Amino acid sequence: MAVLIIAGLDTGGGAGLKADIETVSALGEHPLPVVSAITYQNPDEVRGVFPVPPNTIREQIRAVKGVFEIRAVKIGLLHGGAVKVIAEETKGLIRVLDPVIASSSGFRFLSPEDVEILKRELLPGSIVTPNVPEAEVLTGLKINSIEDIKRVARVLVEELGAEAAIVKGGHLNFTDVLYWNGEVFKFSGERVEGFTHGTGCVFSSALAAFIAKGLELPKAVERAKRFVEGAIRFSGGEGEAVNPLWELQRDTQRWMAKEDLEKAVGELVKLGELLNPHVAEVGTNFALATDFGEVFAVKGRIVRYGKTIKPVGPVELNASDHLRRALLKMREFYPEVRAVINLRYSEKLIKRAEKLGLKVSFYDRREEPEEVKRAERGTMEWGIESAVKRLGEKPNVIYHLGDWGKEPMILVFGRNAEEIVERIRNLIFASQ
Numbered sequence: 416m417a418v419l420i421i422a423g424l425d426t427g428g429g430a431g432l433k434a435d436i437e438t439v440s441a442l443g444e445h446p447l448p449v450v451s452a453i454t455y456q457n458p459d460e461v462r463g464v465f466p467v468p469p470n471t472i473r474e475q476i477r478a479v480k481g482v483f484e485i486r487a488v489k490i491g492l493l494h495g496g497a498v499k500v501i502a503e504e505t506k507g508l509i510r511v512l513d514p515v516i517a518s519s520s521g522f523r524f525l526s527p528e529d530v531e532i533l534k535r536e537l538l539p540g541s542i543v544t545p546n547v548p549e550a551e552v553l554t555g556l557k558i559n560s561i562e563d564i565k566r567v568a569r570v571l572v573e574e575l576g577a578e579a580a581i582v583k584g585g586h587l588n589f590t591d592v593l594y595w596n597g598e599v600f601k602f603s604g605e606r607v608e609g610f611t612h613g614t615g616c617v618f619s620s621a622l623a624a625f626i627a628k629g630l631e632l633p634k635a636v637e638r639a640k641r642f643v644e645g646a647i648r649f650s651g652g653e654g655e656a657v658n659p660l661w662e663l664q665r666d667t668q669r670w671m672a673k674e675d676l677e678k679a680v681g682e683l684v685k686l687g688e689l690l691n692p693h694v695a696e697v698g699t700n701f702a703l704a705t706d707f708g709e710v711f712a713v714k715g716r717i718v719r720y721g722k723t724i725k726p727v728g729p730v731e732l733n734a735s736d737h738l739r740r741a742l743l744k745m746r747e748f749y750p751e752v753r754a755v756i757n758l759r760y761s762e763k764l765i766k767r768a769e770k771l772g773l774k775v776s777f778y779d780r781r782e783e784p785e786e787v788k789r790a791e792r793g794t795m796e797w798g799i800e801s802a803v804k805r806l807g808e809k810p811n812v813i814y815h816l817g818d819w820g821k822e823p824m825i826l827v828f829g830r831n832a833e834e835i836v837e838r839i840r841n842l843i844f845a846s847q
């Protein structure tokens with residue numbers, strides 16, 4: 416189904432039409448992009464806007480209206496001169512209006528006069544999706560609590576004529592409120608770490624896409640909210656913005672990581688008898704992270720099995736605790752490191768690693784601060800950080816000599832699973 420998107424271009428590739436097109440496409444609908452403004456912006460600042468002439472906007476809409484079955488319209492960045500044309504050309508269609516008034520970096524897109532035109536011409540009959548500051552500008556009311564959000568959502572519908580209002584509480588307590596058909600719906604959320612530039616665009620276009628699929632409004636809001644949470648969690652990259660392609664990219668990454676690790680574990684198993692003496696008492700695990708920081712490993716670890724070795728279970732997401740934490744900590748310093756394996760400690764292996772030119776560091780559990788020891792989980796993170804800082808450059812191997820009830824261990828890090836297998840091969844063949 417087609418979703419008409421009327422929005423501005425963001426040269427930084429974070430918000431606006433680019434984010435909208437990606438969102439609608441990622442959700443399996445067909446985007447019909449209409450450019451309303453060209454902005455000159457990058458992740459740090461908006462430098463200016465060129466408003467597309469109203470007639471050019473009209474012609475873009477007319478080129479697709481009647482040709483495609485438009486099931487919903489998403490309207491983003493506008494300018495005062497375009498409002499009337501857009502209202503005329505989208506009459507009778509389901510409209511989701513994201514009232515982009517100012518950027519998060521502080522650039523004012525709509526003047527107070529433009530806001531008045533928007534309220535008068537376009538807001539009535541639209542499903543409007545303001546965040547807290549936008550809702551305050553639209554209604555002139557101050558928002559300090561969830562009760563205020565509910566009141567403002569009601570005003571947007573009952574007094575300003577919106578079909579429905581979703582006031583997003585990201586600036587307050589992450590609860591969004593929908594007011595629709597005289598009813599209030601609450602959607603709670605929690606803080607998600609990641610880039611947020613473009614969240615307003617992605618939320619409104621996801622909402623339009625879910626409406627186009629025929630979901631009832633409360634269900635569509637819920638789905639759009641969860642989609643945005645993922646887009647923030649798996650954000651990053653050069654646009655320093657939300658990532659509407661997160662679901663597709665995450666699944667591809669998972670698939671690739673699982674395959675790479677399965678193959679590498681198979682290679683390790685071929686080293687069976689040679690690797691057997693180096694398998695840790697607690698078992699050896701082999702972990703591989705995706706670019707999104709999700710970590711695959713061997714469920715139940717790799718254990719000694721007669722004279723050879725055997726993975727107890729399959730390669731799975733989150734099948735490791737210790738190595739996952741070690742790897743994620745290492746990636747905070749060196750994001751290119753994606754794989755790690757643990758081996759039984761032996762001085763011979765450490766000497767061999769040094770001879771092979773690998774950078775070796777260590778941590779001493781006896782130096783672990785009391786508060787870290789007392790914390791449920793923290794030793795691994797503390798250990799990796801102190802080993803990294805001790806060496807002052809990227810370590811390939813980190814070991815510790817254990818403590819009461821803790822087995823001494825060697826961790827071998829690498830850029831990928833293949834590199835780990837190669838390093839293990841070099842280490843064990845040479846240590847014969």
Ligand SMILES: Cc1ncc(COP(=O)(O)OP(=O)(O)O)c(N)n1
Pocket residue numbers: 422423424425430431432454491492515517518519520611612613614615616617
């Ligand atoms: C072209 C363009 N459209 C919209 C915005 C604002 O996007 P938004 O999702 O509200 O996020 P912030 O940019 O305010 O963080 C934009 N900047 N550019």
Ligand SMILES: Cc1nc(C(=O)O)sc1CCOP(=O)(O)O
Pocket residue numbers: 697698699700712716734735736737738739757824826
């Ligand atoms: C139990 C254990 N401790 C290690 C250490 O380096 O101290 S490595 C290790 C084995 C791997 O554990 P997992 O399967 O939870 O990643």
